[in-house]
Amino acid sequence: MASIKDVAGRAGVSVATVSRVLNDKGYVSEESRKKVQQAIKDLNYKPNAVARSLFNKQSKTIGLMVPDIMNPFFPELARAVEDTLAELGYTVILCNSDEDTDKEQSYLEMMMQKYVDGLIVSSNTLSAERVKEFKMPIVSMDREIAKGLPSIIVENKKGAKMAVSFLKEKGRKRIAHIRGPHSVGNAIDRCEGYREVVGGEPWFKESYIAYGNYDMKTSINATIKLLKLHPEIDGIFAANDISAIGAIKAVHKLGKKVPEDVAIVGFDGITLSEATTPELTTIAQPIYEMGEKAAKMLVEMIKQQQVEQTIYRLDVQLIERQST
Amino acid sequence: MASIKDVAGRAGVSVATVSRVLNDKGYVSEESRKKVQQAIKDLNYKPNAVARSLFNKQSKTIGLMVPDIMNPFFPELARAVEDTLAELGYTVILCNSDEDTDKEQSYLEMMMQKYVDGLIVSSNTLSAERVKEFKMPIVSMDREIAKGLPSIIVENKKGAKMAVSFLKEKGRKRIAHIRGPHSVGNAIDRCEGYREVVGGEPWFKESYIAYGNYDMKTSINATIKLLKLHPEIDGIFAANDISAIGAIKAVHKLGKKVPEDVAIVGFDGITLSEATTPELTTIAQPIYEMGEKAAKMLVEMIKQQQVEQTIYRLDVQLIERQST
DNA sequence: TTGAAAGCGCTAACAT
DNA sequence: ATGTTAGCGCTTTCAA
Numbered sequence: 001m002a003s004i005k006d007v008a009g010r011a012g013v014s015v016a017t018v019s020r021v022l023n024d025k026g027y028v029s030e031e032s033r034k035k036v037q038q039a040i041k042d043l044n045y046k047p048n049a050v051a052r053s054l055f056n057k058q059s060k061t062i063g064l065m066v067p068d069i070m071n072p073f074f075p076e077l078a079r080a081v082e083d084t085l086a087e088l089g090y091t092v093i094l095c096n097s098d099e100d101t102d103k104e105q106s107y108l109e110m111m112m113q114k115y116v117d118g119l120i121v122s123s124n125t126l127s128a129e130r131v132k133e134f135k136m137p138i139v140s141m142d143r144e145i146a147k148g149l150p151s152i153i154v155e156n157k158k159g160a161k162m163a164v165s166f167l168k169e170k171g172r173k174r175i176a177h178i179r180g181p182h183s184v185g186n187a188i189d190r191c192e193g194y195r196e197v198v199g200g201e202p203w204f205k206e207s208y209i210a211y212g213n214y215d216m217k218t219s220i221n222a223t224i225k226l227l228k229l230h231p232e233i234d235g236i237f238a239a240n241d242i243s244a245i246g247a248i249k250a251v252h253k254l255g256k257k258v259p260e261d262v263a264i265v266g267f268d269g270i271t272l273s274e275a276t277t278p279e280l281t282t283i284a285q286p287i288y289e290m291g292e293k294a295a296k297m298l299v300e301m302i303k304q305q306q307v308e309q310t311i312y313r314l315d316v317q318l319i320e321r322q323s324t
Numbered sequence: 325m326a327s328i329k330d331v332a333g334r335a336g337v338s339v340a341t342v343s344r345v346l347n348d349k350g351y352v353s354e355e356s357r358k359k360v361q362q363a364i365k366d367l368n369y370k371p372n373a374v375a376r377s378l379f380n381k382q383s384k385t386i387g388l389m390v391p392d393i394m395n396p397f398f399p400e401l402a403r404a405v406e407d408t409l410a411e412l413g414y415t416v417i418l419c420n421s422d423e424d425t426d427k428e429q430s431y432l433e434m435m436m437q438k439y440v441d442g443l444i445v446s447s448n449t450l451s452a453e454r455v456k457e458f459k460m461p462i463v464s465m466d467r468e469i470a471k472g473l474p475s476i477i478v479e480n481k482k483g484a485k486m487a488v489s490f491l492k493e494k495g496r497k498r499i500a501h502i503r504g505p506h507s508v509g510n511a512i513d514r515c516e517g518y519r520e521v522v523g524g525e526p527w528f529k530e531s532y533i534a535y536g537n538y539d540m541k542t543s544i545n546a547t548i549k550l551l552k553l554h555p556e557i558d559g560i561f562a563a564n565d566i567s568a569i570g571a572i573k574a575v576h577k578l579g580k581k582v583p584e585d586v587a588i589v590g591f592d593g594i595t596l597s598e599a600t601t602p603e604l605t606t607i608a609q610p611i612y613e614m615g616e617k618a619a620k621m622l623v624e625m626i627k628q629q630q631v632e633q634t635i636y637r638l639d640v641q642l643i644e645r646q647s648t
Numbered sequence: 649t650t651g652a653a654a655g656c657g658c659t660a661a662c663a664t
Numbered sequence: 665a666t667g668t669t670a671g672c673g674c675t676t677t678c679a680a
Contacts, residue, residue, distance in 0.1 A: 048657050114373045
C-alpha cells in the first residue's frame with residue numbers, strides 16, 4: 001500500500017503539499033496539484049484512514065446498538081441507518097446488547113477506544129449517567145434515555161388510540177389488550193392509549209389486559225388464557241406485531257376465526273405483518289424514516305460538535321389488512 | 325482520556341515498560357508491574373485502539389457484507405457472526421451491498437483504508453479476481469466465490485431432494501417447483517435436486533418449474549399461473565421460505581387449502597416460517613451455526629496469517645410443520 | 649530489567 | 665506556494 005510519502009516522492013513535492021491537495025486546504029499551485037493527482041492515480045493511492053483517525057480523533061465510524069438484530073423491527077432500522085450513513089461517508093458498527101448492562105458497557109468502551117464518532121442506540125437499560133460520561137454524540141431511538149438527549153420516537157399513545165378506536169368502529173364490543181413489558185416506555189404508552197379509549201366502557205375489566213411481553217410464545221399463551229376466561233372478546237389490540245401474530249395463532253388454536261370471531265390489530269408495521277395469513281392490520285411506524293432521521297441528526301451533531309436538543313416524534317399510520 | 329504517557333508518569337516508569345505490561349511481553353519486574361497496574365487503575369486508562377492499529381496494521385474489526393440485512397435470512401447470520409466475533413474481541417462492520425458491484429468495491433476500499441482484518445461475505449457478484457487483489461482473509465457464505473477460497477455452504481441439492489421426496493411420501497402425485505434466480509448457485513442446486521427426484525416421473529413437465537426469483541410477489545404470481553395452468557398440482561417445493569410463503573398466499577387466493585389441496589415445503593428455516601398460518605414445513609439451514617463457523621474460521625485465518633483452504637458443507641434438516 | 653528513540657501515516661503549525 | 669517538523673498514542677528495536 002502506497003503511503004503519502006510515496007506519492008510525494010513520485011510527484012516531486014513534500015508530503016505537506018500532498019496532504020493539501022488531499023484535503024483541498026491551503027495553497028497549492030495548479031502545477032503541483034496536477035503532479036500530485038497524477039502520482040495518486042499512478043500509485044492507486046488511498047489515504048490511510050487509521051493514521052487520519054489518530055490525528056483527527058475521529059474515525060468516520062458510528063455505532064448502532066440494538067437489543068437484538070434478530071428482532072424483526074431492527075433490520076429495517078439498521079438498513080436505513082447504514083444506507084444513510086454510507087451515503088455520508090460513515091461506516092456502521094453493529095452491536096447486539098441484549099439489553100445487558102455489561103455488554104453495553106463493553107461496547108461503549110470499545111467505541112471510545114476506536115474513536116467512534118457517535119452512537120445510535122435503542123435500549124431500555126442504558127442509563128442517563130452512563131450516557132453522560134460517555135462523551136460522544138448520541139441519538140436514542142424509540143425511547144428518551146434522558147431529558148435533553150436527542151431522540152427519535154413515535155406517537156405511541158396516539159397510535160394505540162387509533163388502533164382501539166378502529167376496532168370499535170368495526171363494531172367490536174369487547175376489546176382486549178396484549179401489552180408489552182412493564183419496564184418499556186412505549187409499552188406503557190400503548191397500554192395507556194388503550195385505556196383512554198375503552199377504560200371507561202361499562203364492560204371494561206382489568207383482566208382484559210394480558211401480558212404478552214412483546215414476544216410470540218408469551219402472547220400465544222396469554223391470548224389463550226384471555227379467550228378462555230372471556231369468550232366474549234371479539235377484538236384484540238396487541239402492543240406489537242409479534243404479539244399480534246401470537247394472538248392470531250392462539251385464536252386459530254381455539255378453533256375461532258380471524259377476523260370473523262376476533263379482529264386483531266398490531267403495532268409496528270414490520271415486514272412480517274404482511275406475510276401472515278390473514279395479513280395483519282397494524283399501526284405502522286415509519287421505521288426506515290426513523291433510521292434515516294437518526295443518522296442525519298447524528299451526523300449533524302458530529303459536525304457541529306454540539307448536541308442539538310431535539311426530540312423528533314414521528315407519526316404513525318393505520319394500515320388496514322385482513323385481520324380486521 | 326489518559327494516554328500511555330500519563331500512566332508511565334504516574335507509575336514512575338517509561339512508556340516502554342507500560343507497553344510491556346499492557347501486552348505482557350518482555351521482562352518487567354514484579355515491582356514495576358504492580359506500579360503500572362495501579363496507575364492504570366487510578367487513571368482508568370484504556371489503550372487507544374487507533375494508535376495500536378496504526379502500528380499493528382490490524383484493527384480488531386471485521387466486515388460483514390450481505391446483500392440486504394432486511395432479507396430475513398441475514399439477521400440471524402449477522403447475530404451469529406457478531407456474537408462469536410465479540411466473544412473473540414472483534415468488532416463487526418455491517419455492509420449492505422445490494423449485490424451492486426460499485427457498492428461492493430467502495431466497501432472493500434473502505435475496509436483496506438481502515439485496516440479491517442477480514443471479511444465475511446455473502447454475494448453473487450463479487451468476482452474471484454477482485455477478491456484476490458483484496459489481500460485480506462475472506463470467508464464466503466452460501467457460495468463458492470473462487471476455488472480455494474474458504475466457504476461455508478449447505479447441502480442444497482440434498483436438501484431439495486429431501487423436500488421433494490418428503491412430498492412424495494406424503495402421497496403427493498404432482499409436485500411443482502418454484503425456483504430461485506438463474507444466476508444464483510444455490511437456486512441451481514436446489515432445482516437440480518428437484519429434478520433428480522421427479523424429473524423422470526411420467527407426469528413430469530418442464531412447465532412444473534416456475535420462476536419465483538426468491539421473492540414473495542414474483543412467487544405469488546408464478547404460483548397462481550402455475551395452478552391455473554396445472555390444477556392437478558398437489559405439492560410445491562419452493563426454493564426458499566419467502567417463495568413458499570408466497571405460494572401459500574397464492575393457494576389461498578385461489579380458494580384452495582394448504583395442505584389439504586396443495587402441500588408446500590420451503591427452504592431456509594428462517595424465523596418467519598414459524599409465524600405463518602399454516603406454519604411452514606421447511607428444509608432448515610443451520611443459520612446460526614453457519615455464522616458462528618464463518619466467524620471462527622476467519623479469526624483462525626487472521627491469526628495464522630495464512631489462508632486455510634477449506635470448504636465447510638453443513639447439513640440441512642427437514643422440519644415438518646403444518647403446511648404438509 | 650529498563651529507557652530512549654524511531655517509526656506507523658497522516659495533518660497542521662511554522663518558516664521560508 | 666512549498667517544505668520542515670512536531671506530534672497523534674502506541675510498539676519495538678537497541679543500548680545500557
